[in-house]
Amino acid sequence: MQINLKKPLWIAYICCVLIPVFLIVLYLLVFAKERYESSALILVKQVADTQVTEASGLGALFGVPSTSREDSQILREYIASRDMVGKLNQTLNLRKEFSSVNDPLFALSSDATVEELVEYYNKMVKVELDDQSMMLKVRNQAFSPEFSLKLNQEILKQSDAFINQVSNSIAQEQQTYAEKQFKEASEKIDQARQNVLVYQNENEIFDPELQAKALGVLIASLQANLAELKTQERTLLSYLTPEAPQVIALKDQIKSLEEQIKKESDKLTSPTNKKLNQNVAEFEALKAQVIFATDMYKISLASLEKARLEATRKLKKLIVITQPLLAQEAMYPRKVYIAVTSFVLFNILFGIGLLIHSIVREHRE
Numbered sequence: 001m002q003i004n005l006k007k008p009l010w011i012a013y014i015c016c017v018l019i020p021v022f023l024i025v026l027y028l029l030v031f032a033k034e035r036y037e038s039s040a041l042i043l044v045k046q047v048a049d050t051q052v053t054e055a056s057g058l059g060a061l062f063g064v065p066s067t068s069r070e071d072s073q074i075l076r077e078y079i080a081s082r083d084m085v086g087k088l089n090q091t092l093n094l095r096k097e098f099s100s101v102n103d104p105l106f107a108l109s110s111d112a113t114v115e116e117l118v119e120y121y122n123k124m125v126k127v128e129l130d131d132q133s134m135m136l137k138v139r140n141q142a143f144s145p146e147f148s149l150k151l152n153q154e155i156l157k158q159s160d161a162f163i164n165q166v167s168n169s170i171a172q173e174q175q176t177y178a179e180k181q182f183k184e185a186s187e188k189i190d191q192a193r194q195n196v197l198v199y200q201n202e203n204e205i206f207d208p209e210l211q212a213k214a215l216g217v218l219i220a221s222l223q224a225n226l227a228e229l230k231t232q233e234r235t236l237l238s239y240l241t242p243e244a245p246q247v248i249a250l251k252d253q254i255k256s257l258e259e260q261i262k263k264e265s266d267k268l269t270s271p272t273n274k275k276l277n278q279n280v281a282e283f284e285a286l287k288a289q290v291i292f293a294t295d296m297y298k299i300s301l302a303s304l305e306k307a308r309l310e311a312t313r314k315l316k317k318l319i320v321i322t323q324p325l326l327a328q329e330a331m332y333p334r335k336v337y338i339a340v341t342s343f344v345l346f347n348i349l350f351g352i353g354l355l356i357h358s359i360v361r362e363h364r365e
Contacts, residue, residue: 009354016353017346024342033103034330036145038152041322043135044071044163047315071163071316072134076127078162079138079155085118087158092151094121101143106333125155135321145327152324160318167316178300178307185300189293196286226257 078084088094095117098108108120125140138155142148233250240247 013350016350017343020346021339021343025339027105028333028335028338031102031104032106032333032335033101033143035106035141035143035332036148036327036329037139037141037331038145038148038324038327039137039139039322040152040156040320040324041135041137042075042156042159043133043319043321044075044316045319046313047317069131069134072129072136074166075159075163075318076129076136079125079127079159080122082114082118084155084158085114085121088121088151088154089117091154092147094151097142097147098124125151138324141332149324149326156318156320156324163316163318171310171315174310175304175307178304182297182300182304185293185297189290189297192286192290192293196290222257222261226254226261229254229257 085094095108095110095112098117098120099110099112101107108117112120124142125138128137128139129135130137138152140148140151140155142151229250233247233254236244236247236250242248
């Protein structure tokens with residue numbers, strides 16, 4: 001393609017196209033430092049899960065379904081976070097590494113702030129999420145292949161620690177709550193049983209209800225005997241006088257039996273003294289507390305076991321599908337691509353400028 005330009009246009013073309021392209025090529029050849037890339041493919045999965053519904057893909061490979069979108073997004077945000085940058089800076093000295101080269105455009109400033117370091121880090125580290133498999137691809141650049149590999153490995157290490165910390169924290173919190181409930185239920189059932197023992201010892205009675213039933217049987221028996229004696233009394237009075245010795249003796253037996261019945265009945269109920277019926281009511285209340293505490297103990301024990309199972313199911317682990325490897329050649333900057341793209345782009349802009357200039361000139365004429 002032959003470009004036919006007049007002298008003024010040649011000057012404009014040189015200034016607007018050739019000189020900028022020359023500066024870009026000069027930067028690429030002289031000042032730009034080569035950057036090496038390392039990448040890894042990772043997946044977050046549950047340690048145990050009984051609800052396996054798929055028998056193919058990653059579910060079949062690991063024995064559990066793929067990780068949720070939420071887990072992947074949380075991990076992606078964490079890798080790009082200031083916390084991650086702070087930990088990486090402590091272990092790898094990111095600031096020193098990224099500012100150690102003399103690249104006027106791409107190197108980090110030696111006096112960069114923390115915010116600038118985080119922004120620069122997110123230019124060098126990219127995390128891509130696959131919406132189908134929920135796998136994360138972690139790619140990072142560095143000015144040496146060794147540091148690129150080391151950075152990727154450290155990101156995976158910190159990510160694994162983060163996943164373990166979060167999942168363990170959630171599981172431990174649930175289990176701690178269940179253990180607290182179980183401990184409270186155990187203390188309540190022990191206290192309820194102790195209250196029963198104390199009541200039995202203080203009142204010298206094992207079971208007021210059983211004693212009341214036995215006393216009721218005794219009173220019924222005495223009343224039956226009393227009825228029989230009164231029948232005998234009426235029989236004797238039918239042919240003897242009331243002053244007869246047999247009648248007097250029988251009346252004494254009847255009176256004695258009535259006094260015994262009254263005495264035994266007073267043990268059951270009395271408006272003035274604490275009697276057996278009150279003992280029965282108090283003891284029943286204590287037994288109800290024991291039964292309730294026992295039910296709560298069983299519920300809390302079942303909840304504790306369930307919490308332990310749930311804690312195991314909710315534990316998560318970082319699975320490295322593809323390990324990061326040492327780069328063999330620099331991936332960036334793509335010098336030929338940038339130079340050619342710059343040349344084409346400046347030519348397009350220059351052509352648009354000429355078109356606009358010609359339109360304006362025609363309107364003026």
